[in-house]
Amino acid sequence: MPAMNILLSIAITTGILSGVWGWVAVSLGLLSWAGFLGCTAYFACPQGGLKGLLISACTTMSGVLWAQVIIYGSAMAPHLEIVGYLMTGVVAFLMCIQAKQLLLSFVPGTFIGACATFAGQGDWRLVVPSLAVGLVFGFAMKNSGLWLANRRTSASTQRAAE
Template sequence: MELLTAVAISVGILSGVWAWISASFGLITWVGFIGCTSYFASGGKFKGLKKSILANLSGVLWAMCIILGTKYIGGTYISYILTGFFSFIMCIQAKGKLLEFIPGAFCGACATFGAGGNWSLVIISLICGGILGHVSDMGGTFLSLITRKKEF
């Protein structure tokens, strides 16, 4: 079986399992899918898992800085200023190897905003989603290998 088909089967099955598990444990299902998407967008494999999770978590941090800064500093324009500043930070941090995946930071920030600042559930759901992506990827690779036609 070709790799893409095998990964699609693995992702399909494990996404259904994730939807059930996340609902059962009160996690944020859609945030987990953002973590999974971030994993694949970062290039996959263990390196992509590490890269996407670290970037996602940095985005959660910067989003909370925007949320809390807006709340405690107040003022009409402060949220715009903080959004601009921390968007810059999410890009410039990519100069460091550990945080080089800029889209992952924005995924983490967007998930945090979308979840109303519930950072603890966002973090757990993003990490679970990244793991979901990695396990789906490995499962697809395994399925492809065991079903590949042998050429003589």
């Protein structure tokens, strides 16, 4: 299957579903930008399909948790900035080392989840569903694009055989 056919098909489905995501985010009161980070995590994960979705979900959600550790840990000693810096260093180390576990093996996903939480000012109750629905949209964007590319290739092959 030509790469251009795959790229074009994924671009078409991603464009359509990005518009749908914008509407869903506004309708449900979610953070549209955080959802796009969820989409990004799925697209960037080396594993695809349901396994990639599961790994992306586990890593982004672990990033949310790690960000909370930094936020609450730093707040314990607000008069000592060094505590926040030390916590950030230790937690960043842990965010990387957790990748020894398969479901936590996508380090960029962990950082995406943490960054989304910091950008969302620690409001994990809003960040988590935004990321989660975004992950599902990312899965739908890529896999519907692959389906479309496969369908277009099959139709071309069938016409050529006739």
